[in-house]
Amino acid sequence: MFKETSTQQCDLLVIGGGINGAGIARDAVGRGLSVILCEKDDLAAHTSSASSKLIHGGLRYLEFYEFSLVRKALQEREDLMRIAPHLIFPLQFVMPYVNGLRPYWFLRAGLFVYDHLARRDLLPSTRGIEFSQHESGASLKSHLQRGFEYADAWVDDARLVVLNAMDARQRGAKILTRTACENLTAQNGRWMAELCHTDNSSQQYRFKVDAACIVNATGAWASQLQSRSNVNSSPPKLRLIKGSHIVVKRLFNHARAYIFQHPDGRIVFAIPYENNFTLIGTTDFEYHGDLDNLKISEQEIDYLCDLSNHYFRSQISAVDVVHSFSGVRPLVDDGHADAKSITRDYRLEFVQLPAPALHVLGGKITTYRRLAEEAVNQIQLALGLAPVQQAWTTKVCLPGGAIFSEEPSNQNVQEFSRFLALCCERYTWLPAKLVQRLARAYGTRIHQVLDNCVDEKSMGEQVLEGLYACEIDYLIQHEFAMTAQDILWRRSKLGLHLSADAEQILTHWIQTHQ
Incomplete structure (x- = not known):
């Protein structure tokens, strides 16, 4: 300082x-x-920590003729996967067709354009599916019989x-x-x-x-x-649009996400989250309140629960919400009255x-x-500054992203599962789930987090379940973390898995050890 x-x-x-x-x-x-x-x-x-955790082209923007924005986003999608393969990885989406909403041909045409607006090396193309023959159908209500499967990517946004x-x-x-x-x-x-x-x-x-x-x-x-x-x-003029998400216990037992249409024209995602949960969002409401004191409203919770209940067999209500978060997107006012239509x-x-x-x-x-x-x-x-170097950020991995090659590559993305397996072989003295969490969060820097650790004891005190002193020290020293909330909710999502007093316990540990 x-x-x-x-x-x-x-x-x-x-x-x-x-x-x-x-x-x-x-x-x-x-x-x-x-x-x-x-x-x-x-x-x-x-x-930036309150997004839907997706790297995506923005499929729904096509119906507002935002072709330039969608193309730009689709071009970025695979470049970002290559520079951060530990944080950004492919995710398949299931879109049910609903009679009375967007026509089947319209959805198919939109997905065809989505597939072909930019080159794809890492993600598969769209296909039609019948829910009676697809694993995603078991969680859906019986009136939903067919739909589409397409690909985008997941990201740990924070x-x-x-x-x-x-x-x-x-x-x-x-x-x-x-x-x-x-x-x-x-x-x-x-x-x-x-x-x-x-x-x-x-x-x-x-x-x-x-x-x-x-x-x-x-x-x-x-x-x-x-x-x-x-x-x-x-x-x-900026239009401040509040988007909120809820987290509930897992509603389906597979790795795909869903994209649901709402009769009001919005779309909502239901995404596998932190192994044991489902993330549902987002809302789109104009916001005029305190930017430093955001929280989800009862209206938003009901909105997301009602939409989920329209599609899933497992029904939820406000009492099932274990976590929620809200963010405000600052959108340039382009004259559209409806929040969902703003560029x-x-x-x-x-x-x-x-x-x-x-x-x-x-x-x-x-x-x-x-x-x-x-x-x-x-x-x-x-x-008037002469550049020492031209644009370069697609050519260099983010920290931890150089999995098998120093430069961004398809191999780093496609063989990440092999990296996870190698980490489990190297750290056999740790539970496989913990090793996988660390490898996914830190990529190759897992070896820096666990530097000089040869057994669980050498990792230092286990301050909370699955969180050891060596990781806390790394986050404070290298990742700008200062508080328990930084560690439990932004550097990780461990707060979802731990008891209500976890933040208090970690705060005390930081105060007495730093």
Whole structure:
């Protein structure tokens, strides 16, 4: 951490530690820019950890003629699988046909376009299925007789943010979590930012950053920061759309996900989650409340339960919800009255006065890498910076992703199961489920987490079931974790599997051992 009253200089100050901010920081520092990123909370503390956990083209956007957005997302889908095969992996989706909603021919045509808008090397094409002859049909109500199966990808969204921040730091960026940007002033064509860091004991440290350019990657807060940075500007209107998910005990016993149509035109996913659960979401409701105090409403819970009950034999209600989360997507207002119809594409707005600033508006997790690449291209051009390196982020794996080859490859994706098996053979003294969790979370860095560990005792204290001191130390030292919530809900999803007092136990351990 910087000393109080000190002033640090950099080319780029990125404000916001979600997926877009972390992605831009990584891309920029890899091209030779000096970068500081500040985030007022934890990395991925807000929208970037509240997604549907999918890397997907956005099938439903085709009916709004968003062909460019879908193509861009589909092109990114397999590139992201190659750079992070431990976090992003293929997932088959089942879409039941429902009489009275979108016609069968319409769904088939949409899926045909979805299959052919971009090249596919890793994912199979769509096929029609009869539920009487398909394992996904056993969980569905009897009136559902046929549908489609197509492919997209799953992602651990919060960990994807962390890995981008880790790679940025390894390349020289300064990543400052729990560090708010309290004031921005333009001076002689540069920015003077006043930052305030709050540590675990609530002690605050203030310092300044002198930056040639700022990146406003604050997501739902973007309009607010744009107004603060230029009081004479009229920032574009953002529509804040709240999306909520519920988690219930597992509703089906296979590895496929479902995509369900709602009569109101929305679609909802039901996804295998953390082995023992089903994740159901998302909603789409306009939001005007406190961005720092989001929680699911009773109306949203009922909405998701009712839709699930329309499709699944196993019926659920609010009492079956074991966990929920909500996020706000900042969507660029394109004039559509209906939230589900608003474009999910992003907009980058670069302004030179009163000092260079790039405002990131909208976007989705699937296109974050492309967004970052375009953002850094604009910044280099506007600042007259000769790139040390051209666009590079599809050519280098994220930390832990170099499974069998150092460069991103199809092999790393297609043979990940072999990597899991090799890890189980190497760490025979650990339960296979624990080894698989660690390998999936950390990829090749499992060997760093378990460095010098030769048996369970050498892993240190088992603070909570399946969580040992060596992993906690690794997360604090390498992955910016500071609190029990960071570890239990963003660096992992262990909070779902542990007792209600797990957070309190881990908090006490961190306070007494760090």
